[in-house]
Amino acid sequence: MSANAHGPSEALKGLVRRQYFWGIVAIALLLLVNLIKDPGYLAVSIGSSGNLVGNVIDILRAAAPIILIAVGMCLVVATGGIDLSVGSVMVVAGAVSMEFLKGAPDTVGSGLAAIGLVVVVSAALGAVNGALVSVVGLQPFISTLVIMLAGRGLAKVITGGQNTSATNETFRWIANGYVLGLPVVFLLALLLAVAMGLLVRRSALGLMLEAIGMDAKAARLAGVNRRALLFTVYILGGVLAGFAGVFATASVMTVDVSRTGYQLELDAILAVVIGGTSLAGGKFNITGAVVGAILIATLDKTVVFLGVSSSATPAFKAVVIVVLCLLQSERVRRMFRQRRAAGAARPAEREVVAA
Amino acid sequence: MSALTTHPTAEPTGVRALAKRLSLHLDTLPTAAAVVIFIGMIVYGEAAYGRIVQFNTLSNLLINNAHLVILTVGLTFVILTGGIDLSVGAVIAFSSVAGVMLMNAGWNPWLAMLLMVLIGTAFGAASGVLVQYFHVQPFIATLAMMFLGRGLASILSTVPERLADDSPLRSLGTQIEIYDGPKVDDIVITPGVIIAAIVVAAAFFVLHRTRTGRTVYAIGGSEQSAALMGLPVAATKMWVYIISGTLSGLAAVVYTARLGSAQNITGIGWELDAIAATVIGGTLLTGGAGFVLGSVVGALVLGLMNVLITRDGGIPPEATTIITGGILLVFVLLQRAVLARRRE
Numbered sequence: 001m002s003a004n005a006h007g008p009s010e011a012l013k014g015l016v017r018r019q020y021f022w023g024i025v026a027i028a029l030l031l032l033v034n035l036i037k038d039p040g041y042l043a044v045s046i047g048s049s050g051n052l053v054g055n056v057i058d059i060l061r062a063a064a065p066i067i068l069i070a071v072g073m074c075l076v077v078a079t080g081g082i083d084l085s086v087g088s089v090m091v092v093a094g095a096v097s098m099e100f101l102k103g104a105p106d107t108v109g110s111g112l113a114a115i116g117l118v119v120v121v122s123a124a125l126g127a128v129n130g131a132l133v134s135v136v137g138l139q140p141f142i143s144t145l146v147i148m149l150a151g152r153g154l155a156k157v158i159t160g161g162q163n164t165s166a167t168n169e170t171f172r173w174i175a176n177g178y179v180l181g182l183p184v185v186f187l188l189a190l191l192l193a194v195a196m197g198l199l200v201r202r203s204a205l206g207l208m209l210e211a212i213g214m215d216a217k218a219a220r221l222a223g224v225n226r227r228a229l230l231f232t233v234y235i236l237g238g239v240l241a242g243f244a245g246v247f248a249t250a251s252v253m254t255v256d257v258s259r260t261g262y263q264l265e266l267d268a269i270l271a272v273v274i275g276g277t278s279l280a281g282g283k284f285n286i287t288g289a290v291v292g293a294i295l296i297a298t299l300d301k302t303v304v305f306l307g308v309s310s311s312a313t314p315a316f317k318a319v320v321i322v323v324l325c326l327l328q329s330e331r332v333r334r335m336f337r338q339r340r341a342a343g344a345a346r347p348a349e350r351e352v353v354a355a
Numbered sequence: 356m357s358a359l360t361t362h363p364t365a366e367p368t369g370v371r372a373l374a375k376r377l378s379l380h381l382d383t384l385p386t387a388a389a390v391v392i393f394i395g396m397i398v399y400g401e402a403a404y405g406r407i408v409q410f411n412t413l414s415n416l417l418i419n420n421a422h423l424v425i426l427t428v429g430l431t432f433v434i435l436t437g438g439i440d441l442s443v444g445a446v447i448a449f450s451s452v453a454g455v456m457l458m459n460a461g462w463n464p465w466l467a468m469l470l471m472v473l474i475g476t477a478f479g480a481a482s483g484v485l486v487q488y489f490h491v492q493p494f495i496a497t498l499a500m501m502f503l504g505r506g507l508a509s510i511l512s513t514v515p516e517r518l519a520d521d522s523p524l525r526s527l528g529t530q531i532e533i534y535d536g537p538k539v540d541d542i543v544i545t546p547g548v549i550i551a552a553i554v555v556a557a558a559f560f561v562l563h564r565t566r567t568g569r570t571v572y573a574i575g576g577s578e579q580s581a582a583l584m585g586l587p588v589a590a591t592k593m594w595v596y597i598i599s600g601t602l603s604g605l606a607a608v609v610y611t612a613r614l615g616s617a618q619n620i621t622g623i624g625w626e627l628d629a630i631a632a633t634v635i636g637g638t639l640l641t642g643g644a645g646f647v648l649g650s651v652v653g654a655l656v657l658g659l660m661n662v663l664i665t666r667d668g669g670i671p672p673e674a675t676t677i678i679t680g681g682i683l684l685v686f687v688l689l690q691r692a693v694l695a696r697r698r699e
Contacts, residue, residue: 141494149627150680156673315506329489
């Protein structure tokens with residue numbers, strides 16, 4: 001995803017044209033707001049055990065699960081689908097791992113076994129979505145809606161309606177540990193995001209996903225195996241959401257069956273849209289999704305920092321997503337284009353940049 | 356707009372009419388299935404647990420599900436056009452919390468009740484504008500409304516808001532005894548049930564006897580064809596979301612009247628119940644075919660399922676959403692099978 005730029009000014013111009021540039025601007029603005037309220041907000045100090053400590057590090061830590069579900073959602077949206085079940089897959093993953101660790105010894109082995117179990121369970125849930133979408137041919141939102149609503153019930157059945165907690169140092173380290181002074185969760189999330197990005201962009205996979213999203217029929221005629229790809233994408237989305245669930249529960253080593261992952265579908269969709277991926281499908285931008293996820297984590301922290309109840313944040317996010325959807329809509333774009341065309345004095349500057 | 360009006364062609368009479376009606380009934384297969392399931396559940400419940408087929412239980416079934424019936428009717432309109440409304444549960448949460456808080460703050464209760472309904476209307480109108488004029492996918496637009504409603508309700512309050520004991524809103528939940536049976540086996544209804552019945556009757560009339568209703572079906576069949584025929588597609592699509600929103604507001608009034616309190620977590624997952632009820636009742640998720648009376652049966656099937664789960668005691672109540680989701684899936688698959696057969 002390199003901009004075809006020749007100089008630093010060209011590179012900057014290319015960056016400004018990318019939609020996620022505005023995500024970065026928004027992050028900077030939010031941090032500025034916090035900085036005005038507390039001049040020491042951005043300070044990062046070295047904690048007692050040599051780790052970086054500070055609000056920014058907290059934001060990165062909070063962004064980790066969102067990055068994962070956003071990357072998964074990004075790929076699903078590229079095919080023209082949607083995955084509303086990510087939040088519920090997270091809570092099921094948390095419930096499974098906590099129930100397993102509750103009875104297991106506090107060893108590295110059982111921590112890894114719990115993660116393996118999470119991968120299996122979340123891949124199974126993703127496979128249900130994938131099968132319903134690709135084999136049965138249901139609309140993506142209805143199949144994933146069923147998992148979204150039934151998944152939370154499933155988590156409650158797994159834990160017997162309780163908020164199960166457990167102890168396991170390995171598992172806890174994932175969420176609370178540090179490597180090179182940075183939180184493990186963030187590094188892991190970034191690593192997975194980069195791996196996914198390389199996987200889809202260095203192979204034809206990304207192109208084929210976009211082909212399905214643009215025109216499923218044309219893609220089939222071009223020899224793209226739609227069924228297998230959709231299946232893969234929903235399973236990937238499920239597994240990434242499962243990891244996100246591990247991240248979310250491991251920090252407190254408790255699964256809250258009614259709150260873990262609750263309404264995180266919107267966070268994922270929002271991150272994807274902020275990153276410049278159109279919900280209509282056909283194109284995607286993983287870097288953008290990561291920027292979007294960090295923006296959402298910053299927004300969450302800012303809202304709480306400014307003293308608004310955290311349960312009210314969905315309202316703010318809903319407003320943001322409505323605005324973004326409006327900006328993506330043809331009607332508003334036409335309005336802007338007309339205004340720009342009327343005021344365009346230097347049309348030569350608006351050359352087309354190959355994306 | 357060209358004033359194209361559709362005149363129904365002359366109906367064939369006699370045996371041929373009957374045959375034609377029966378052949379049309381392939382559409383009604385899921386509805387018939389829902390009725391069969393409902394009867395089957397009653398028979399099974401009576402045989403396994405007893406005390407199902409009696410006035411008391413059936414009255415309570417209606418009273419406890421009046422709000423769901425109202426929701427389902429609203430959703431039937433939206434789904435018939437091929438859209439979806441995921442915001443109904445959250446609209447109920449915001450509307451009921453706002454209404455109860457205003458009443459407790461000394462507002463005229465009737466005015467507050469009107470406002471509760473209008474809150475629903477506003478949410479519906481917002482979804483409608485997003486869907487129709489900005490071409491946002493229905494589920495994204497209404498998902499945003501869902502989070503907005505839930506977030507606004509949480510801003511207002513995160514604890515149960517209790518309605519004053521002498522509030523007139525409670526009068527909508529008072530039980531009226533119609534027939535005095537032996538012991539407590541009476542036929543009882545509440546004004547909420549009457550409201551639900553009126554809503555169902557009005558919806559039936561609008562959908563099957565008015566131009567708006569035919570347009571709703573036409574849009575679901577093929578939006579493009581409907582537009583080419585000169586039907587008011589844009590206005591009707593706005594209307595279905597407004598109807599669904601308004602009925603969510605009304606359902607909030609009925610539910611709050613029965614419960615006597617409101618909370619920001621009220622109605623989580625009710626969108627699944629309402630969608631499931633509509634689909635069980637035979638409305639195609641892709642739009643264009645369905646029956647509002649079938650949706651009522653669908654709502655009652657879900658209500659009866661809850662009664663049976665409670666009576667059984669062996670199934671954890673947490674599993675209800677899994678079962679509802681499962682039933683929804685089965686019916687969606689059934690619809691696809693029927694549609695696939697019809698295409699052949």
